[in-house]
Amino acid sequence: MADKRGSRVADRTDAIMRTTLELGQEVGYAKLSIEAVAARAGAGKHTIYRRWPSKGALFLDSLLSLNEPELNYPDTGDIEADLREQIHAAVDLLSKPPLGPLYQAVLVEAQQDPQVAEALNERFIGPQEEKTIARLRKARDQGQLSSDFDLSLAMALLSGPFYFQVLIARQPLTREYVDRVIEAVFAGIGPKAPPTAGG
Amino acid sequence: MADKRGSRVADRTDAIMRTTLELGQEVGYAKLSIEAVAARAGAGKHTIYRRWPSKGALFLDSLLSLNEPELNYPDTGDIEADLREQIHAAVDLLSKPPLGPLYQAVLVEAQQDPQVAEALNERFIGPQEEKTIARLRKARDQGQLSSDFDLSLAMALLSGPFYFQVLIARQPLTREYVDRVIEAVFAGIGPKAPPTAGG
Amino acid sequence: MADKRGSRVADRTDAIMRTTLELGQEVGYAKLSIEAVAARAGAGKHTIYRRWPSKGALFLDSLLSLNEPELNYPDTGDIEADLREQIHAAVDLLSKPPLGPLYQAVLVEAQQDPQVAEALNERFIGPQEEKTIARLRKARDQGQLSSDFDLSLAMALLSGPFYFQVLIARQPLTREYVDRVIEAVFAGIGPKAPPTAGG
């Protein structure tokens, strides 16, 4: 954590994580082996096992070590536009090479390894959710969202459809598709009240 | 499918699929090995490889062989109520033991094995989507849904949030939560038009 | 045992034993690894472990598979001359390259692995002892040995000194040395009776 950089320990940790990402991109997570990471990193297997309990943990750490350009919410005052921008950025980052396949692999691994799932939530999903909710709360207070809107549903409603599209339907996510979904989520799928004089 | 019952081939196929489900429930998909299935089923490994190209394919076939109680859309005339009922049923079936963990494992495998992904879509996700869209189209025609509603977004909007909650956030899906999500999807999260005289 | 030659099993067994001897001669028993044998023999490690419980067992089997030129006792009628010849042959075989170092390694391993010790005794030491005793018994019956001589001590008295010289004192065994020992064992180290008229 607070390793003095330059220390032996931190050096090895970095080298191993870098190699993990490299190999991960080359052969995919499924075919990634600790054996191979150790060999290419010029590290002993034990040095890896000393730090990470499983391939999944190593891989997650490696990914998070990238400190990917923080997905920070813009705030232009227009919540729908801001959401669009934010989600476009997230989709670009997380569903496309080079990071996309790796991120999806982490999601997969999280299904099988509770430790990975927990770490993923604590270190990535959770923080993203906090930011999202903060931005949405402000928008709701400004009357840009329905006052009924339960913020705890935000991630499910706004991210769920995209995860579905990628993970389940396995369709590419175009910007146009993203925009249509956002629009539908804002408008709701229920019948529209006829336009009023004041609308 | 159309195996003459009583034939040796069908017998072996059934025994292997049954054993697969059994073992899958005992040790989980990740730790399931073809070796172990063969041993417990009293089958030769070759007999398994002759039929299925991969563990994922075997597992998916085994699951689908259950012919789970068809998730058929009710049609009471009230689309929101029907959706609620339908989704409650699906959630009960697919997110809870005994089938839930197995289904999630198939989803995971589909991420890694395109053949499984394709088969899953063709034989399960696709048909479900068709039924959903058919029911929603009828509702839209009856004015129970926004006439703007793009039906091709239906699965993403209505299933996505639940997949997210289970696969990503890893939270249990309560009926109450399901209802709140459905309500929000119908209402939309955007600001509400003020009630009109005609509303 | 009675493997049909040409069978897959016997082929592999032979190849592995041959490679073991080869490698054993190259790097010595201590540095011999099952890993390396498998690699060079083009065999899976499991194939080795399936047959032999330990490195020592494999090595002993490999050695014995040589069916070294049977150390059969000559019988010229002169027991001392026959013993000399027999022991010279044994010493040449078992204390000199190429077999010597390997045989000594087996002796060492037998100290550490009871299974190896037992097999060595059953398959090599024991049979040699039987032959030795048979020849000595005949000689004793013919009056060429002391009628007091306890045959069960034969191996200890006649082999022990040479094993000592090689294993403990670590001195080379010259023919001349062998002859001197044999002479001393025949004569005894006790004081001699003065020669008699009839002597």
Added chain:
Amino acid sequence: MADKRGSRVADRTDAIMRTTLELGQEVGYAKLSIEAVAARAGAGKHTIYRRWPSKGALFLDSLLSLNEPELNYPDTGDIEADLREQIHAAVDLLSKPPLGPLYQAVLVEAQQDPQVAEALNERFIGPQEEKTIARLRKARDQGQLSSDFDLSLAMALLSGPFYFQVLIARQPLTREYVDRVIEAVFAGIGPKAPPTAGG
């Protein structure tokens, strides 16, 4: 040897040797690891490697540090009786617990490590041989041994059979067996001259 007692260096040396013997008796030499010795002795591995070049060297030193009750030859005037007593003592010490297994392990290690072999000969076998030969020379001079007897064969003839019995045949050494061997070595196995009047 002449370590100032009380010095840190000697303290550590002693602790390590004591632990080595302890562990050696518990798990046997083969499974003894420097790692384990260091851990149990509360010593750094480096501290061990600084003093001993190999496991064998450490082990031999540890054994010799016991200063086992010197095997000194008695001299009652009767060489055969003295030899019996001396060999009984040696057999008791070196072939039975607690020291026996450790001594045998050193013999084994000497086969594999020339440094150990040399040290063993210089510090144990050699001195024993000197004492033995000195005693035998005296006896020969007194006419208690054959004047032909080549003293350089002494150890081989008198120790060899016992080492054989323990290391090769792996039989226990009873006192009765020891006596029979000694008798045979004195008498020789060759045919006896018929008793003479003067005999």
Added chain:
DNA sequence: TCCTAAACGAGACGGTACGTCATGTCTTGTC
């Protein structure tokens, strides 16, 4: 009723990776 060809169980096989252990060298910080 026999014959033949496929399916089958059993499991050997060459591989790859696993996670563990011990080696001997090295670095760090304490006493």
Added chain:
DNA sequence: GACAAGACATGACGTACCGTCTCGTTTAGGA
């Protein structure tokens, strides 16, 4: 400066499965 603690690269261990490949042995069906 000796030390404990332990990180490190290396290399072997013995195990587990993989997917392919013989083996004989059922087991049907057609001759």
